[in-house]
Amino acid sequence: MSPLTQAPHGFLSPTGVEIAFLLVGLVTFGAALVTVTTRQLVHAALWLVVALGGLAVEYLLLTAEFIAWVQVLIYVGSVVVLLLFGLMLTKAPIGRSPDADSGNRWVALAVAVVAAAALVWVVVDAFRTTWIDLDGAAAGSTKVTGASLFQNWVLPFEALSVLLLAALVGAIVLSRKAKAESAPPPVNGRAVTGSSPSVTGSGIHPIEQGGEHGSKLVSTRGSEQGSEQEGAR
Amino acid sequence: MHLAYPAVLSALLFCTGLYGVLARRNAILVLMSVELMLNAVNLNLVAFDVWLSKAARDTLHSGQALTLFTIAVAAAEIGIGLAIVLAVHRNRGTSDIDRLRDTAEGHEDGTPTDGAADEKAEATA
Incomplete structure (x- = not known):
């Protein structure tokens, strides 16, 4: 088993797949950032569609086509619709809601930045010389996935x-x-609930x-x- | 393709979801952030499965099978999570996590099941 193949690869000459992956990844990451920071609740759900769709494209670029279409069907098709229904049924305010973020936002930001720095450092350091071989047959076509799923x-x-x-x-x-x-x-007690401060x-x-x-x-x-x-x- | 590209992207997406879970106040926005974290894990699984299926001789495609299972579990999770959030919203009149602090009902005739549902919602959140 020799995963470290002969290395004609270089950091400075990215292939077309890598450039496409990078661009779609930037779009996905940006959409995810907007999802967690926007103050308009419905817009958050719609940006989540962009992020999940971008991830489906990344699966396609990694030749995992069955998972890409499952991602589109289940996440973009049903989960986001459920989230939108949930926003609607909990009477989420349309438009800008000032209290979308809680008070511990800066602590959360610090935790997330520290975790991101640590994870990216470890991952880059560990897999600096590892390359995915995308040539040949697709690793995640429907036939391969179905065979492994129903055999093993x-x-x-x-x-x-x-x-x-x-x-x-x-x-x-x-x-x-x-x-x-x-x-x-x-x-x-439903009538009593009116006196409770938590009920509008x-x-x-x-x-x-x-x-x-x-x-x-x-x-x-x-x-x-x-x-x-x-x-x- | 360099393996660091999908690994770094999934790490960044995971930390974005982590920030959302910690910083958001609406329960449904927290569920959206949980979905982002699950998707980051899925991207990692798929990338490493594609790498190993070419590098090793024969694998069971366990990464892609686990990705499919994760997607199904996430769909079940979002269904139950939204049902709990709706139940809490019906009982308390709010889905604001910062205001869902007590696990019991505020008044005396609250059934224990409501408290359990609320507690689970906070655990999910």
């Missing part, structure tokens, strides 16, 4: 089906309980309606995930 990884795959079923049932249960709770409405006083009823909407949405969302997972198979 069948048992985890089936366990994953059980996990998805559990998630589906869990989402339905989480929403159903609230629905049964809201059936006898005005008697219990304006709306018992809008919140309740949002809740029912939410429960319906969650149940359809579960089945949607199931079907998408079927598609991903």
